[in-house]
Amino acid sequence: MYLATLIAFFALAVWLEMKFRVHLYRTRKERILITLIFFVVGVAWDSTETIEKTWVYSGRGLIGIWIGVLPIEEYLFSLVVPFWILTVYRVLETKLKPRES
Secondary structure, three states: OOOHHHHHHHHHHHHHHHHHHOOOOOHHHHHHHHHHHHHHHHHHHHHEEEEEEOOOOOOOOOOOOOOOOOOHHHHHHHHHHHHHHHHHHHHHHHHHHOOOO
């Protein structure tokens, strides 16, 4: 279920980006660098909290593939959720911005 939710959020973000013609990044280098920063911070945070037992992944709703201490879905979360948030922010910024006369 977790993976299906991530896929749905990713697909919706891609659809929003295309429908409203918003661009999150100016260059491919910027896209890679910002995505990498979000990914590294997200994985480091999740790994630390998992090791400290703050977060526990029971296995219910997971597909069962683990890399280190995290399920694969958590790595995807670190990629999908920032993309989703930035896309929604950019769409709202574009649509709610007052039009200049």
